[in-house]
Amino acid sequence: MITFDRNPENYKHWKVVIEEHKATLFLDVSEKDGIKPGYDLKLNSYDLGVDIELNDIVQRLRFEHPKVKVVVITSSQEKNFSAGANIYMLGQSEHTWKVNFCKFTNETRNGFEDSSESGSIKFIAAVNGICAGGGYEVALACDEILLIDDRSSTVSLPEVPLLGVLPGTGGVTRLIDKRKVRKDLADIFCTNADGVRGKKAVDWKLVDYIAPPSKFNDLIDERVSKVSSTVKLRDGKEGIKLKSLNRNITNEGIQYDTVKAEINRDSRIANIHIIGPTAEDVINIIDVQKIGSNWWPIKFARELEDLILLLRTNELEVGVLTFTSEGNTDHIMNVTSIIEDNANNWLINEITGLLRRTLSRLDLSSRSIFTIVDNDSCFSGILAELLFSADRTYMLNNAMSPEGKEGPFIAISKINFSSLEMVNGLSRLATRFNNDELKLDLLRKLIGDKLNAEKAFMEELITVIPDDLDWSDEIRLSVEERTSFSPDALTGLEANLRFPGKETCETKIFGRLTAWQNWIFNRPNAVSEKGALKLFGTGSRAKFDNKRAVSYTHLRAHETREDRV
DSSP: OOOOOOOGGGOSSEEEEEETTEEEEEEOOOTTOOSSSSOOOGGGEEOHHHHHHHHHHHHHHHHHOTTOOEEEEEESSTEEEEOEEOHHHHHHSOHHHHHHHHHHHHHHHHHHHHHHHTTSOEEEEEEOEEEETHHHHHHHTSSEEEEEOSSSOOEEOOHHHHHSSOSTTTHHHIIIIITOOOHHHHHHHHTOTTOBOHHHHHHTTSOSEEEOGGGHHHHHHHHHHHHHTTOOSOOOSSOOOOOOOOOEEOSSEEEOSSEEEEEETTTTEEEEEEEOOOGGGOOOHHHHHHHGGGSHHHHHHHHHHHHHHHHHHHOTTOOEEEEEEESOHHHHHHHHHHHHHTTTSHHHHHHHHHHHHHHHHHHTSSSEEEEEEOTTOOOBGGGGHHHHSSSEEEEOBOTTOTTOOOOOOBBOOGGGTTTSOOTTSSOHHHHHTTTOHHHHHHHHTTTTOOBOHHHHHHTTOOSBOOBTTTHHHHHHHHHHHHHHSOHHHHHHHHHHHHSOSOOOHHHHHHHIIIIIHHHHHHSHHHHSTTSHHHHTTSSOOOOOOOOOOSOHHHHHHIIIIIOOO
16 A cells, blocks of 8 residues: 655655755655665656655645745755656556656645745755756746756756657646746757756746856855745744654555545445544644644644545545534634634644645545535534535435424635635635625625525535435435446546636646546557657667547647546
8 A cells, every 4th residue: 555644764765954944855866765666766766755755845844844934956966856757667557556646746746836825935946967857847846946057957858759748747837837938949848858958948938047066056045045035924933743643544444533434445435524623622823833733623634635645546446435524513613713813823824725735635636526414514614615625515404304403504714715725726615606706705794604404505505405304315326326427437527517717727737637648648659568658768769650630629628628637
């Protein structure tokens, strides 16, 4: 089983040096320590294990070192920054492994950008050697790229001439949309395996600054000082330690303190049950600092993130996730208020960022999501996001109950309108209503109100509200029907419906990742025995099927509508 939590004492591929407001990450990949056997990680090439460590490092910097404002990513290897994703790993991997690997690496890169945009840590790539493919993608995700001008160090996206695949899983998008590289120059850049160096790299907007070897460290210090001054919410005195997750993995499921998942492989369903906060979690901001990673919102976000990643990677045939919860609505609303009222506190900002990125992982997972609100539920405040991320929501309607039961209830809060945006830049509520401001203004008037099933349905916040007689059968039949459909058809359907409206850099990245790359990674030009990926490093030329049968509009349709998750 592949796991995603790491111990800093056991990092194999990165060295971390912290100096006041700067943290420097030195990439020095251990060649023999790939996450799977069968390949060597030469030239600072990376696999999933290298990126898992990078994700862990950045997460710990956010929470454990609040004085750090800028992260500098560089290499310990002479004249070699990174050769990117290991080609031999990709050549021998199953298609599903390739896609999950690419998705996780892009979520890590997107995490850099999310951090920078939210007032947290900013990132500088100090490229001190050859920087190719996925190595350049790491740099592209940073706020600035510095390139040593030593007549040999280059940046490149050489996948087209060398591998027969799309240049980068997010590289092309960041090149054009983020760095504003002119498309004809980008065309030359992406079809030239040799890369671009020095002043031309600056002129083409491929990097921001260059300096000769004798002045490169001075350039790094200068840019760190400048970028640090733009960081808004990294002013904490003491951090909080991210303690090891309390996790128990069995054949029947995965259990944490706040999240429990039961996995039914025969029916291809994972039932995810969330245990909400207690009265002890309703505390002031000073006590939040003292409690640290045991405070419910942090613990919940870390546990849910870990679960999502474990299911994605290890339970490929589990196609439907059902969410239930238990807890007190007042407690979750009060905990949510603590986060809303202290938004400018560095720790609360980091907690919000962790929640935002974790929920985004759920949005981008190719799994059907049903959220079920029963008598014990506490889907309010932060947890209301799971109502709006779901493909469908079911809420028990007790209005006609002979026992006169009043619940269950849901409640929305300010945080549901901002701070936890999806990769399309909109809140889940705004996405649900196609950014209809009139509707959103009406919903804002309901903030804090407890809504029963009939009221929630009337306000269009719930999909179906069966009564207690139909409750069990309605959900059972809906889930059984869902698992009977084609997984490919559902992935396309869900992607169309989850991300309506405008495109962003992030939605384009994930669109190209899972549509273009899915298509290209399945084509014989890349992966057959005579394909470019299979023959890489052998000295033999790939034999291509030269028919241009697929139109650009077909690819664009895939990118923007069919398979974004």
